Amino acid sequence: MTSEKSLTEPEVNPSHPPTNPRAGHPVTMREVAEGAGVSVATVSLVVNNKKDARIGAGTRKRVLDTIRELGYRPNALAKNLVSGSSRFIGLVADAIATTPFAGQIIHGAQDEAWKHGFVLLVANTEGNEPVERDAISMMLEHKVRGILYSTWFHRPTEIPAALQETDFVLVNCFSPDSDALAVVPDEVHGGREATEILVRKGHRRIAFINATIPAPAKDGRLQGYREALESAGIAFDPHLVFDAYPDQEGGYGAVEELLKRDVTAVFCYNDRMAMGLYDGLKQKGLSIPEDMAVVGFDNQEVIAAHMRPPLSTVALPHYELGAAGVRLLLGVDEPAGGPVVKLECPPVERDSVGPNTLTGSRLP
Amino acid sequence: MTSEKSLTEPEVNPSHPPTNPRAGHPVTMREVAEGAGVSVATVSLVVNNKKDARIGAGTRKRVLDTIRELGYRPNALAKNLVSGSSRFIGLVADAIATTPFAGQIIHGAQDEAWKHGFVLLVANTEGNEPVERDAISMMLEHKVRGILYSTWFHRPTEIPAALQETDFVLVNCFSPDSDALAVVPDEVHGGREATEILVRKGHRRIAFINATIPAPAKDGRLQGYREALESAGIAFDPHLVFDAYPDQEGGYGAVEELLKRDVTAVFCYNDRMAMGLYDGLKQKGLSIPEDMAVVGFDNQEVIAAHMRPPLSTVALPHYELGAAGVRLLLGVDEPAGGPVVKLECPPVERDSVGPNTLTGSRLP
DNA sequence: ACAATCTGCTTAAACGCTTGATCAAAAGTG
DNA sequence: CACTTTTGATCAAGCGTTTAAGCAGATTGT
Numbered sequence: 206m207t208s209e210k211s212l213t214e215p216e217v218n219p220s221h222p223p224t225n226p227r228a229g230h231p232v233t234m235r236e237v238a239e240g241a242g243v244s245v246a247t248v249s250l251v252v253n254n255k256k257d258a259r260i261g262a263g264t265r266k267r268v269l270d271t272i273r274e275l276g277y278r279p280n281a282l283a284k285n286l287v288s289g290s291s292r293f294i295g296l297v298a299d300a301i302a303t304t305p306f307a308g309q310i311i312h313g314a315q316d317e318a319w320k321h322g323f324v325l326l327v328a329n330t331e332g333n334e335p336v337e338r339d340a341i342s343m344m345l346e347h348k349v350r351g352i353l354y355s356t357w358f359h360r361p362t363e364i365p366a367a368l369q370e371t372d373f374v375l376v377n378c379f380s381p382d383s384d385a386l387a388v389v390p391d392e393v394h395g396g397r398e399a400t401e402i403l404v405r406k407g408h409r410r411i412a413f414i415n416a417t418i419p420a421p422a423k424d425g426r427l428q429g430y431r432e433a434l435e436s437a438g439i440a441f442d443p444h445l446v447f448d449a450y451p452d453q454e455g456g457y458g459a460v461e462e463l464l465k466r467d468v469t470a471v472f473c474y475n476d477r478m479a480m481g482l483y484d485g486l487k488q489k490g491l492s493i494p495e496d497m498a499v500v501g502f503d504n505q506e507v508i509a510a511h512m513r514p515p516l517s518t519v520a521l522p523h524y525e526l527g528a529a530g531v532r533l534l535l536g537v538d539e540p541a542g543g544p545v546v547k548l549e550c551p552p553v554e555r556d557s558v559g560p561n562t563l564t565g566s567r568l569p
Numbered sequence: 570m571t572s573e574k575s576l577t578e579p580e581v582n583p584s585h586p587p588t589n590p591r592a593g594h595p596v597t598m599r600e601v602a603e604g605a606g607v608s609v610a611t612v613s614l615v616v617n618n619k620k621d622a623r624i625g626a627g628t629r630k631r632v633l634d635t636i637r638e639l640g641y642r643p644n645a646l647a648k649n650l651v652s653g654s655s656r657f658i659g660l661v662a663d664a665i666a667t668t669p670f671a672g673q674i675i676h677g678a679q680d681e682a683w684k685h686g687f688v689l690l691v692a693n694t695e696g697n698e699p700v701e702r703d704a705i706s707m708m709l710e711h712k713v714r715g716i717l718y719s720t721w722f723h724r725p726t727e728i729p730a731a732l733q734e735t736d737f738v739l740v741n742c743f744s745p746d747s748d749a750l751a752v753v754p755d756e757v758h759g760g761r762e763a764t765e766i767l768v769r770k771g772h773r774r775i776a777f778i779n780a781t782i783p784a785p786a787k788d789g790r791l792q793g794y795r796e797a798l799e800s801a802g803i804a805f806d807p808h809l810v811f812d813a814y815p816d817q818e819g820g821y822g823a824v825e826e827l828l829k830r831d832v833t834a835v836f837c838y839n840d841r842m843a844m845g846l847y848d849g850l851k852q853k854g855l856s857i858p859e860d861m862a863v864v865g866f867d868n869q870e871v872i873a874a875h876m877r878p879p880l881s882t883v884a885l886p887h888y889e890l891g892a893a894g895v896r897l898l899l900g901v902d903e904p905a906g907g908p909v910v911k912l913e914c915p916p917v918e919r920d921s922v923g924p925n926t927l928t929g930s931r932l933p
Numbered sequence: 934a935c936a937a938t939c940t941g942c943t944t945a946a947a948c949g950c951t952t953g954a955t956c957a958a959a960a961g962t963g
Numbered sequence: 964c965a966c967t968t969t970t971g972a973t974c975a976a977g978c979g980t981t982t983a984a985g986c987a988g989a990t991t992g993t
Binding site: 221222223224225227228231276278279280281282283285286290291301302303304305307308309311312315316319321324325326327328329331339342343345346347348350351369370371372452453454457477480481484487488505506507508511512513524535536537 | 585586587588589591592595640642643644645646647649650654655665666667668669671672673675676679680683685688689690691692693695703706707709710711712714715733734735736816817818821841844845848851852869870871872875876877888899900901
């Protein structure tokens with residue numbers, strides 16, 4: 206049924222004629238050819254600057270002039286038709302609107318695609334399955350070079366069947382049981398970086414407020430936290446790790462728990478949580494970073510850079526995710542070691558972490 | 570020079586062959602025709618469900634079955650070629666990445682385009698002029714039905730020359746000296762809504778912290794503020810209006826000034842400013858909304874919905890901007906009264922505004 | 934029973950472009 | 964001077980569709 210429907214035109218009034226007269230009759234190669242008194246073949250040759258084509262200087266100039274005069278634009282559609290392959294890359298995202306993250310992925314993908322002469326076809330599915338199917342169909346029908354399938358937060362995902370009809374790479378998600386190409390953030394690395402920001406400043410008793418909801422990020426960041434502690438020779442204390450809902454309210458609500466723990470620093474699962482935590486801490490009369498060092502995760506610009514004090518955090522490499530996605534798709538990057546490549550989460554140090562003043566002690 | 574360059578292929582390795590075998594040899598109509606033992610014309614007729622085509626039930630079924638068997642997908646490129654017009658709509662944005670706003674515009678545009686059977690071609694220029702030219706060229710070459718030219722904040726703009734070659738509409742921006750179609754938020758209306766949130770709760774002495782930087786928003790919101798006051802029979806007091814840089818720091822820094830003013834409520838130019846203001850107010854031991862009612866502007870989800878208390882504000886209709894943009898472009902909406910249509914900014918009431926308790930007095 | 938009509942399908946041209954094969958004229962060679 | 968080569972350009976086929984026009988065979992009207 207659906208496959209049948211996807212073959213037909215959308216059931217809409219198909220007529221939306223241009224009003225701009227210039228748009229009605231695009232200048233074609235034929236007209237240029239006639240104008241310049243040559244054949245279309247010749248025009249094609251000069252337009253494409255074919256190296257092994259032998260065109261007289263005079264003719265070339267004449268053609269170029271005519272092109273300029275007439276305002277000729279090559280018709281990419283026709284070009285694609287004959288070459289068989291389009292220069293499109295599809296990007297289907299599950300949430301363009303809800304978060305600033307998707308924007309970064311689009312941006313990265315688009316920049317990289319551009320570099321290789323490709324153009325982005327984006328579709329937003331807002332998590333809606335039929336919409337997703339239609340979106341993929343549409344891309345397939347436009348004979349895209351491949352599809353980037355992206356999610357707004359790092360998670361496992363099912364691979365829509367239609368994707369298999371072309372090259373594709375998963376972006377910010379992965380398929381647990383398949384060897385599909387994927388590119389995701391390295392959560393473990395990120396957790397380590399975040400924790401190390403704290404360790405470097407001499408903190409030893411470091412809490413980690415993890416998320417309540419299961420996700421690769423939850424496990425990965427925790428592991429990173431543990432690895433960082435271990436590297437620093439600090440014993441892992443399970444008592445210092447607890448969960449909260451990963452938003453502002455969660456962070457605010459975690460303050461009580463946190464203060465019971467006698468720590469000098471805290472690593473929050475994400476920036477939003479840190480934002481709530483700030484509020485709670487301040488309300489208790491505590492100040493940051495003097496009384497408590499805090500680092501977040503995500504580097505959400507709107508928030509992190511402008512909190513008081515600006516929040517030290519770790520950045521999710523969304524832009525890079527998009528860019529690496531198209532590189533993988535086009536085969537300019539080879540996936541090293543397994544089909545899923547992990548991208549580093551770079552630390553972004555701002556002012557929410559100070560030296561540990563509560564104990565000057567450094568273990569050997 | 571540039572126009573010449575834009576005619577040629579991007580200077581890159583042009584060969585990025587698909588690795589997916591299924592992608593190499595797309596099934597064509599010819600193959601379906603052969604498989605079903607009919608002509609391509611027939612296949613075309615059944616695929617497109619042409620109403621006035623006379624196809625036998627048996628043949629139709631045979632074709633449909635073959636299509637399914639072979640996994641045929643129509644080639645949209647070829648389709649577009651013959652029909653002369655593509656089903657593309659271009660969207661060039663000056664900042665996809667930097668803000669969550671652009672995402673909403675894209676989302677709205679994409680949804681609406683989809684409804685009419687169109688597909689979005691997006692390009693991010695990040696404010697870079699040559700990139701912008703290339704982006705527009707690329708769209709023109711793909712014979713887009715039209716172009717949406719959008720900016721991430723409401724402002725006047727120059728119209729790139731190439732845009733004139735097709736239908737276009739400005740989104741979130743406008744051209745002061747031209748009658749180009751445009752769709753922008755109604756700042757005056759927004760300012761009025763924001764102020765009225767306060768007025769409705771009985772506030773009479775309402776400050777307005779405007780932006781330091783000139784923009785349609787600055788003037789419009791101020792005017793809206795004045796109109797709302799006037800409607801409520803409150804005299805405008807210039808002393809209650811002052812400027813600050815429109816971000817968190819600006820809001821924070823404005824607290825001193827604000828408190829000198831003896832007001833019960835404040836309307837902030839934007840949410841970020843309100844966020845900083847919250848910090849400053851709390852630091853002074855003041856609580857919201859008891860000691861000060863505050864409303865913001867923009868309805869930046871990440872921020873506004875999760876501040877403590879959640880911020881009452883006014884939403885910028887980004888999604889609608891995108892959607893209305895394509896409607897205008899396709900001619901399904903007619904611009905009423907002048908080429909620039911203004912969209913309402915709906916109020917979003919949360920918990921940062923309480924009743925005015927400082928004075929029970931209501932003027933007649 | 935014979936023309937008129939209808940039904941079901943095919944033919945062929947066209948859309949704008951690319952490209953290998955050709956070809957005429959100019960230039961180089963012995 | 965008769966030849967090969969080079970130069971500068973054209974021819975024509977084809978990319979995957981759509982669609983007006985055409986054409987047999989079946990059905991209908993009288």
